[in-house]
Amino acid sequence: MNIHFIAIGGAAMHNLAITLKQKGYRVTGSDDEIVEPSKSRLEKHGLLPETFGWDVNRITTGLDAVILGMHAREDNPELAKAKELGIKIYSYPEFLYEQTKNKTRVVIGGSHGKTTITSMIMHVLKENNVDFDYMVGAQIEGFETMVRLSESAKIAVFEGDEYLSSPIDRRPKFHLYQPQIGLLSGIAWDHINVFPTFDNYVEQFREFARLMPNNAHLIYFDGDENLRKIASENASRLKVTGYNEHAADVTEGQTQLVIANGKHIGLTVFGRHNLQNISGAHIICQQLGVTDEDFYRSIATFSGAARRLEKLAETNNMTIFRDFAHSPSKLKATVEAVKQQFPDRKLTAVMELHTFSSLKKEFLPLYKNSMEKADEAFVYFSPHTIEHKKLEPITSEQVKEAFGREDLQVFTDSDQLFSVLKNLPHNNQNLLLMSSGTFSGKDLPDFAKSLTEE
Known part of the structure; x- marks a missing residue:
């Protein structure tokens, strides 16, 4: 072709x-x-x-x-x-469906966690020599590309993004896949430029379930009230299974899953959100024929997807993490995860407002208390980015008020921000850098390396 x-x-x-x-x-x-x-x-x-x-x-x-x-x-x-x-014109999700319409399609959607859950499933399947196609929104260790389409695989695992498919196809991407196995991890309002109200946003996830074929399997996070409603509405037509946070302990900075007979499985990843992600991934892997023993053996070596609580550098006294967190729910979960994992270390959390939604003054109040677990909190935004996106300007005072922290430091100059970060104490300290952008062109791995090599 x-x-x-x-x-x-x-x-x-x-x-x-x-x-x-x-x-x-x-x-x-x-x-x-x-x-x-x-x-x-x-x-x-x-x-x-x-x-x-x-x-x-x-x-x-x-x-x-x-x-x-x-x-x-x-x-x-x-x-x-x-x-x-x-000439036939496809959006890329439409083309992915066309290439996999005769395969068992597994689609992971949700406002948060979908990349990580997809990555976990891919890691487990690969470790157990299962042949599968895939599409995921981040680079994953052990996979050369973020997309695979083959003639041999009978299974296709897709991350299901709710954003629009193309300039001429205004359907959310995950509406096009019609999976036999679908997972929804949670709903927290995002993409305000496309979905102007929360109810309108929730409706996209309701439609995802409606479009699943009869007798398909809908797996959902049971801690989300809206997902419980969607599952209930479809229970007569679909198989529905709820999941919650996997049992675990944290010992000396390592999270360990608690499984049958009190056995413990050490993890590389951590945080309550990842324990939820593991539960969802486990159910899907079971549906694809992976035994519990093989799942737990494999998940123990999962190191995470790129830019999802990614460890950039560390010493005995300091660790620098990078994360994609940008929406309020992602921000809150990531900050709490690092603080819970390292309760005795000071946490400095740094977040860039970069997406269309996060830079809208109407959306800013949703960030209230999202960084409250950090010992020190910084927020950066670029007036140039706001101008480029043709948005109404916001002020540092509006940002500070929205986050609800009197001690929040707001920067509009990334050089000034990173100069302050450069001079942080390096003893008993964690630094968490969160953005879907680059803090206006900063090389974060290089910066982290400079902090730990001094």
Whole structure:
């Protein structure tokens, strides 16, 4: 097949392009901007466009399909040419479904935890030599790409994002997969630019369950009231199973699962949210034929997905973590996890307001008390990012009031923030850096290394 990607530089898009080339397809692509790591990875596989920008001459009748990324605009000239020529146009979730419609599809959705749960399942399946396809939203140790599509696998495991599929397909991505096994980890309002009310946001998860085929298996976190309602509404049509936090102990800075007969299994990951994630992953792995013994043996070696409580550097007296946390629920869970794991260490938590929702003044009050477990708390936002997203300006005072901490320090200059962080005491200290961005271009691994090598 000849496939052309419009906006090939996206995280999911470039991974899909690579896996399709590995599958033997002829793949081309275009984008007006491609940044790292997409740029280097596309170049490595011979897929980096020779020039950036849109060129209608790339769209010909020789193409079997075009895959349209969310980064492209509705008036994209290549898209217009593809429509004119009658070429089949897919969003990437639509294409993933098309490639796996005859397989057992497992989809993990939810406002938080979906990347980690998907990663846990992938790790366990790989450790137990199960052949499977996948799509996940982060780089995972042991997996070269974030997408795999094969002829051999009978199972496909997808992270189910609730954001829109493409500029011309306004359906949430996870509505397109129609899984035989679906998991919902929790609902906490996000993507305010697309889902203007919480009720509207909840409705997307209700629709996910409605679109599951009859007799499919819906697995849900039982601690979420809205998910309990959704499960109840579908109980006559679907098999429904609730899960809660896995039993565990924390001993000398290590979390250990408590399983049958009081046996303990040591973990690399930690936090109540990860104990919930493990419970959900366990049920799915059981459904896919993995025994309890094999699951626990495998989960003990799971080290986490990139940017999910990722350990950047450490000494005997200090550890620096990076996390993707940006929404209020993710922020609160991550801060509490680190403090619970290291109760005797001072915790300095640093968060960047970067997403569309987090920079909206109407959304800011949802962050109240989300950093209360940190001993010291910093928030950074870039006025330039607000201007770029064409949002109404916010002030440091509004941010401080929204978070509800008198001692919160708010920065709009990342150089100034990192100068302060550089001078933190390094004894009996943990530093937690949280953002879906980069704190305006900071190299966080390099910064963490500089702190621990002094």
